[in-house]
Amino acid sequence: MSGKAKDLLQMDLYGLLGVEGTATAKEIKKAYRQKALTCHPDKNPDNPKAAELFHQLSQALEVLTDAAARAAYDKICAAKKQAEERNRKLDDKRKKIKLDLEARERQAEAQSQEEVKITRTLEEEIARLREEGSRQLQEEQRLIREQIQKERDGQQQRTADYTHTNSGVERCSKSNLTPKLKLKWKCKKDDETNGGYSQDVLSRLLQKELAFKNESGLNGNPLKISWLEGEPEVVTPVSQPGQFISSQQGSLSSERDYESVVLMRMRQAAERQRLIEEMQREDEEEA
The missing domain is CATH 1.10.287.110 (DnaJ domain)
Incomplete structure (x- = not known):
């Protein structure tokens, strides 16, 4: 033997x-x-x-x-x-x-x-x-x-970078750069909840008006939002004769329009990710 x-x-x-x-x-x-x-x-x-x-x-x-x-x-x-x-x-x-x-x-x-x-x-x-x-x-x-x-x-990548195209009323500080937002929060390596910041939670937070300036994230786990690259510069629209637009109003309007485009791109990315995960689950069930 x-x-x-x-x-x-x-x-x-x-x-x-x-x-x-x-x-x-x-x-x-x-x-x-x-x-x-x-x-x-x-x-x-x-x-x-x-x-x-x-x-x-x-x-x-x-x-x-x-x-x-x-x-x-x-x-x-x-x-x-x-x-x-x-x-x-x-x-x-x-x-x-x-x-x-x-x-x-x-x-x-x-x-x-x-x-x-x-x-x-x-x-x-x-x-x-x-x-x-x-x-x-x-x-x-x-x-x-x-x-x-x-x-x-997955453990090493704890920073979510969201890339979006520029809007018509703004331009990037560098014309060839694609605008990117950088989101940071605390999360342990073995935390399956990702520190409480799922894709749905991030989408809801960033849907708020002027979230880049005003959003602070979840209680007990703050969210820091900063520009990774391509930070937009506000271009104030030219007023028509007899019309007055203050620089503050132009800035606010441009930021809102820009965030609308950013949020639209995020929702599209989330939908693509959902479809990919659904296809993976179906493949695992068939196996």
């Missing part, structure tokens, strides 16, 4: 993945992804046991998603459970009888031989998996790495 097979016999592969013995291949794959994400070595660089646990999860996925290998493993587990059940039922008096002891020893020897035979079958199935190349495991691990990279990108 090889060391690899002995190690597998010492592990509860179903318990390692947190699934029942009747779990389907799809349920096993789903459980593997959830477990592997939490213990992947790339996410736990300070945990020396993370790599070993990730390796054990990979072994469990390989064996339990292959019909022949799983059948061999299940047969060994069933034999061990039967032996444990028999030992529990033996009473103290019969344990002291020599004949019964000898019978149990013979039974244990026969059981050991059967385990050797079944284990050899399991080893052959594992060798076959290695020879064929575990394309399925490689694909699952690739998906895990991609998801980890996406999570890292």
Whole structure:
């Protein structure tokens, strides 16, 4: 019996993945992804046991998603459970009888031989998996790495930049720059609520009149709004004969018109993002 097979016999592969013995291949794959994400070595660089646990999860996925290998493993587990059940039922008096002891020893020897035979079958199935190349495991691990990279990108990007085109009554300080607003707020890396600032919350806040100057954000987590680039310069419309427009009125009108364009672009971006997320959910459900 090889060391690899002995190690597998010492592990509860179903318990390692947190699934029942009747779990389907799809349920096993789903459980593997959830477990592997939490213990992947790339996410736990300070945990020396993370790599070993990730390796054990990979072994469990390989064996339990292959019909022949799983059948061999299940047969060994069933034999061990039967032996444990028999030992529990033996009473103290019969344990002291020599004949019964000898019978149990013979039974244990026969059981050991059967385990050797079944284990050899399991080893052959594992060798076959290695020879064929575990394309399925490689694909699952690739998906895990991609998801980890996406999570890292999401944690590093905590500043939302909104890009919008200029309005007809204003011009940028640099004619070739596209106007961009920069929004900043406090948010922990593991905060799934994004500090309370979802896309809907940001849209509602910026829909307020002159939000760039007057909006302060949520209580307890202030929102800072500043120009990232392309800050507009107000161009006061030329008044008609007999008409007077103050510089203050022209500035206020231009800022409102500019914010209207900014908000329109934000709503369009939010709608595109909603459609993308909806398509992703549909793909995951079909998978």
